[in-house]
Amino acid sequence: MNSASPPLTSLSRVAGRAAAAAPPDTPVKIEADRLNFYYGPKRALDGISIRIRTNLVTAFIGPSGCGKSTFLRTLNRMNDIIPATRVEGTVLLDGKDVYDPHVDVVALRRRVGMVFQKSNPFPKSIFENVAYGLRINGMARTRAELNDRVEESLRQAAIFEEVKDRLNDSALALSGGQQQRLCIARALAIRPEVLLMDEPASALDPIATQRIEELIYDLKKTYTIVIVTHNMQQAARVSDHTAFFWLGRLVEYDRTDRIFTAPAEKLTEDYVTGRCG
Amino acid sequence: MKHRADLAFRVVAMATLVVALVTLGALIIDVMADGAGRLSWQFLTSLASRRPEDAGIYHALAGSIWVIVLTGLFALPLGVASAVYLEEYGTASRLARFIEINISNLAAVPSIIYGLLGLGLFVRTMNMGRSVLAGACTLALLALPVVILSTREALRTVPKSIREASYALGATKWQTIWYQVLPMAFPGILTGLILSLSRAIGETAPLITIGALTYIPFAPDSVWSPFTVLPIQIFNWVSRPQAAFKENAAAGILVLMALLLAMNAAAVFLRDRFQQQGRS
Numbered sequence: 307m308n309s310a311s312p313p314l315t316s317l318s319r320v321a322g323r324a325a326a327a328a329p330p331d332t333p334v335k336i337e338a339d340r341l342n343f344y345y346g347p348k349r350a351l352d353g354i355s356i357r358i359r360t361n362l363v364t365a366f367i368g369p370s371g372c373g374k375s376t377f378l379r380t381l382n383r384m385n386d387i388i389p390a391t392r393v394e395g396t397v398l399l400d401g402k403d404v405y406d407p408h409v410d411v412v413a414l415r416r417r418v419g420m421v422f423q424k425s426n427p428f429p430k431s432i433f434e435n436v437a438y439g440l441r442i443n444g445m446a447r448t449r450a451e452l453n454d455r456v457e458e459s460l461r462q463a464a465i466f467e468e469v470k471d472r473l474n475d476s477a478l479a480l481s482g483g484q485q486q487r488l489c490i491a492r493a494l495a496i497r498p499e500v501l502l503m504d505e506p507a508s509a510l511d512p513i514a515t516q517r518i519e520e521l522i523y524d525l526k527k528t529y530t531i532v533i534v535t536h537n538m539q540q541a542a543r544v545s546d547h548t549a550f551f552w553l554g555r556l557v558e559y560d561r562t563d564r565i566f567t568a569p570a571e572k573l574t575e576d577y578v579t580g581r582c583g
Numbered sequence: 584m585k586h587r588a589d590l591a592f593r594v595v596a597m598a599t600l601v602v603a604l605v606t607l608g609a610l611i612i613d614v615m616a617d618g619a620g621r622l623s624w625q626f627l628t629s630l631a632s633r634r635p636e637d638a639g640i641y642h643a644l645a646g647s648i649w650v651i652v653l654t655g656l657f658a659l660p661l662g663v664a665s666a667v668y669l670e671e672y673g674t675a676s677r678l679a680r681f682i683e684i685n686i687s688n689l690a691a692v693p694s695i696i697y698g699l700l701g702l703g704l705f706v707r708t709m710n711m712g713r714s715v716l717a718g719a720c721t722l723a724l725l726a727l728p729v730v731i732l733s734t735r736e737a738l739r740t741v742p743k744s745i746r747e748a749s750y751a752l753g754a755t756k757w758q759t760i761w762y763q764v765l766p767m768a769f770p771g772i773l774t775g776l777i778l779s780l781s782r783a784i785g786e787t788a789p790l791i792t793i794g795a796l797t798y799i800p801f802a803p804d805s806v807w808s809p810f811t812v813l814p815i816q817i818f819n820w821v822s823r824p825q826a827a828f829k830e831n832a833a834a835g836i837l838v839l840m841a842l843l844l845a846m847n848a849a850a851v852f853l854r855d856r857f858q859q860q861g862r863s
Contacts, residue, residue: 382751384747384750384751387746387747387750389675412753412754412755413753415750415751415752415753416752416753419751419752420747420751422744422747422748422751424744426742426744426745426747426748427748428745428748428749428763429745429767438749438752438754438762439752439753439754442752442753442754442755442758442762443752443753489748492748492752493751493752496752496753
């Protein structure tokens, strides 16, 4: 980026202007505007404004409890399931507020898929795990179509070759890394536009982690990916943009290379260099 | 000192267990000694009779099976539906809390009270008469609290991560419950159902209250038939003065116990099967 690039986000600036810092590479997919989130009386997110861009990987980093996972879960309204939570502000997906009372949450989650920190396959066969989303959403009219979509999803998640001979075996017999890729395949099967990943590799060994990272790199051609990670090397490796969260606030959001080499905020620099957090 | 207290507690606990087991064993041996000689194919396939050596248990065994199968058919869907409402939909509401407290209390209500309710509601008001259907409805009410409580327990053991995975794929609440939560909870639900049916199959008081017959010379052939069940037949035989009927009673107890054990074994077998389906 040259010197004419827009000013960087900072705590000292008004939250509404923070999003202006996003590098204008591709169209905006998700835009949060002054988003506050409460668990009961406790405020967990404070004025988050951010623009997440299409077909890029955006990483959320920050110490535990900084709100990055909570924010991720506001994007597909997964927090709705938790009682006594409350949202203020807006989250726009393709310009439409996902918290509008008329929004169909089920349809929203179909467009914004999610992969969780701990792999959570259903206690069913590998095939049924992937087929479930297709079935409940009525996305495959014939058995052949269902088979095709399941295979396609497993291929996209780079796990098909490993499981093609045992699609009817229980998913719980797979290794941790395979289970997580199966969960990714399951999320991809219903062809979402956005894929949210909440520390998808934190419970995996380095080799399984590497496979997930390679997968993320391939998937961004088709999907907009948002990934929460504790691992800063991982954020540096896989993401195009990085957002740094601290105590429920978005401290800085910029191109990943700038966050890691020349952050604008002292706090960001301290965190990415390991001096705090 | 701590060590000794620990040892003393173990000895006391062990002694209690031994007393319970010895009592049970003595009872079983006593019943076997009285009744085993009377157990035969003829006993299982004959109807009631005034002559003890001709009398059999067939009508009561058939009655018990009719009643218990129908009880299960009524109690399972009702109990599971109630538990799903309380656990998944109404957890926070005042109405749900009120119902919850009442269900816990109902589980402790003496069974004869259910008999009186059955008599008033099913036999009289709903005009079912002294039928198998009325008996099954009454026992289903008796079984419901336990089915509801154990189903709720089973629903609670389904991990949150499974629900989240389902919601994240665009499933509705109902789809999540029907396709993911209930199948995972099913082994636990089944165990609760069989336990409550095991209690129901031994019940005498509520069925006598609603008018199950103590002497009946035929087996039920429809839900509208009059009927008797094993415990009532046993009670009938025990109250006869002739010693030969006491033998019949002991043999009847053995049949009832075999039926109970078979049900419990089926519960264990089915539970293991369904659990394996998830894992292997």
